Amino acid sequence: MTDISDLIQPLVAFRRDIHAHPELGFCEHRTAGRIAEHLRALGLEVHEGIGRTGVVGIMRNGTSGRSIGLRADMDALPIHEQTNLPYASTTPGTFHGCGHDGHVAMLLGAAQHLNRSRNFDGTVHFFFQPAEEGQGGAREMVREGLFERFPCDRVFALHNWPDLPAGTIATRPGPIMGAADKFEIRLEGRGGHAAIPQDTPDAIFAAAALVQQLNAIVSRRIAPTASAVLSITQIHGGHTHNVIPDLVTVSGTVRTFDPAVQDRIEASIREIAAGVALAGELTATVDYQRYYPATINDAQAAQEALDAAATVGVAQLAPDPAFTSEDFAFMLQACKGAYIWLGQGKPEGATPLHNPHYDFNDDVLGLGIRLHVALVEQHLALSLQ
16 A cells, blocks of 8 residues: 555644534534535545535546445534643533544545545545434435435445554444433322322332333343343432422433344333333333444455455454444445444553543554555455456
8 A cells, every 4th residue: 555654644633623623413514614625625526415414525436336435423522521632622512532533534534545546446435424423413314315326335434442452453244333222211190298108109119119120121031142231321300308209200221232122122111111100100101212223234344344454454353242332323224334443542541432531542543544445445446347
């Protein structure tokens, strides 16, 4: 591969500028504008406003009808940064705590290198996606006809992974990230005086029983050979010491890889909530939302990713999927492809994602660029024309 050392420092500056000016999902106007400007400077065909604030750049070379898509997410998190870096967020309460600024920089670097090397035959689509953090930006792009307008034989996305050492690249066939569901259960009664509990259905007491029973779903209703997580994350009810409240809410999240397990857990939550309400002379309302499906890699695409990774770094078959979620899942439902973890851990240890002290490791920018380029040159190899 042609030397890319001249690209790194300008991309570090670009990445840190985005880091200093983070934008939340579907509000990435400045970020998208800078990306579009960069792509146009390379002479690419650029489309803006895909999925509201998404950007697509198109690079063509040769005569092949083959095509590949590469995705980078753009949005930041609603977290107050605590890094004290010179390029720290200038927007209070908004922070690139997941490394999407680095993902953008790596994909732009790949576009720069491919634009000058032209060592491929076909079409490369560069997808810069909004609103990955819980708002389904990938789903919006797909709904707006992403793959009808920009068809791809394969689509790939990478995410920096602090748990892996820098230089390591990992993926796996099948599930790699979990489906993410959220639920809220409302237990409602009449409310009344705490000194006369016999006259008032007790939503607090029922909520305690509900939490215990919900936490037994995975261990008692799901096969030991399956994988699932159910976590209660919020309980709200009451406002003073001497009143039994009329309403208590219990909320949480469910993470799974298998739709059948997902169905079983949702049905169990509804059954348990109804039973607790009946026993406590209350009413129960369950709001269950499946907001991200499991991220399922195509087996052949995952192997292609590992083959490309082996040419630029240490390729590793990931032994297990992660229970965290990723809305690249929506793209993989529409097009064969794979999601890839790019190690960015430092010898002294790396700060985890979504932590107020996190920062993307600029030392892996070059590796991310080379991986993107290897994926393109492998799939769109000139020797296949």
